[in-house]
Amino acid sequence: MSDTRATSQTVRYRERLWVPWWWWLPGFGLAALIALEVNQGVPALPIWLPYAVLLPVAAVALLWMGKTEVRVMGTTDAVELWVGAAHLPVSVVSRSAEVPRSAKSAALGRQLDPAAFVVHRAWVGPMVLLVLDDPDDPTPYWLVSCRRPDRVLAALKD
Template sequence: MQSYEERLTAPRSWWVIAALVGVACALMLLPLGTLPMLGGLIGGAALSAVAVSSYGSVRIRVVGGALIAGDAKIPVSALGEAEALDAAEALAWRTYKADARAFMVLRSYVPTAVRVEITDPEDPTPYAYVSTREPERLVAALASARG
C-alpha cells in the first residue's frame, strides 16, 4: 500500500507580507515612541505570521485506508473515481464547474488538484476537491489504498 502525505504550506511571498505588516504596525506607532514602535513591529509581525502559518498548515494524507484532507477523514470505501486536474481544469472545477455541495480543501496558491467522487449513498456530497502539488501521486495513493 502506497501512503501519501503533503502539507500545503503558504508561499514565501506571504511570509514577506507578514513581515511588512509588522513594519506597517511599527510605522503607525512610531509617533508614540520607540517602545510602542517595537511593540507594533513584534506584535504585528507575530500575529500576521500566526495567520499565515495556520492557513498554510493544512495536510493531505492517505493512511489507514482513508483520505485525510484538512479536518475531514473519508474512508476510501466511500470514494469513487479520482481524477488528477491540471492547472486549467482545477481552475474550472473551483469556479464555473463547482458544485456548492462539494467538499473542498482549496488553496488558491496551489494550481493543481484532485477531484474524487464520493459514492456513499448516505452522503449528499458529490465529490471532494483537494488542492495538491502532486496530483498524480495522490491519485496513485488512493488507487493503492482501494486495493
C-alpha cells in the same frame, strides 16, 4: 484475556499546504509598515512595541494559513484520505482524477456543485477530484488542493 487487534495505520502520502516561502517577505513587510504607522500615530508607545506585537502576529497568521494537511492513511483493510480533520474512505470513491492548474477555475466556477466538499488553497496549483458513490452521503464529490495529485491518487489506489 481480551482480544484486541492493533490496527497500525501507515502513512502512504502526507503533505502540508504551506504558503509559499516568498509570502513571508510581504507578510513581515506589511506588519512592519503597520507598526511604523502605529509608531507615528501614537508617539507615547515605545518604538519597539508595535514591532514586537505585529511581527509575531504576521508569523502566526502565515503559519495558520498553511496548517491544512492532506494525507493518505492505510491499513491492510482500508485506505482513507484525510484533509484536515475530515476523512474519506476510499471504498466510497467511484472515480478520481487530477485537476490541473489550468482547469481549476472551471472546476471551482460554474461547474462546482454547492454540495461538494472543497478544500481550496489559492497558492496551491493543482487539485484532486474524488467522485463519491455513497447513498448515505449527500456530498457528490471532494475537490482538494494538493501539490502532487499524481502521488495522492497513486497512494489511494495502492
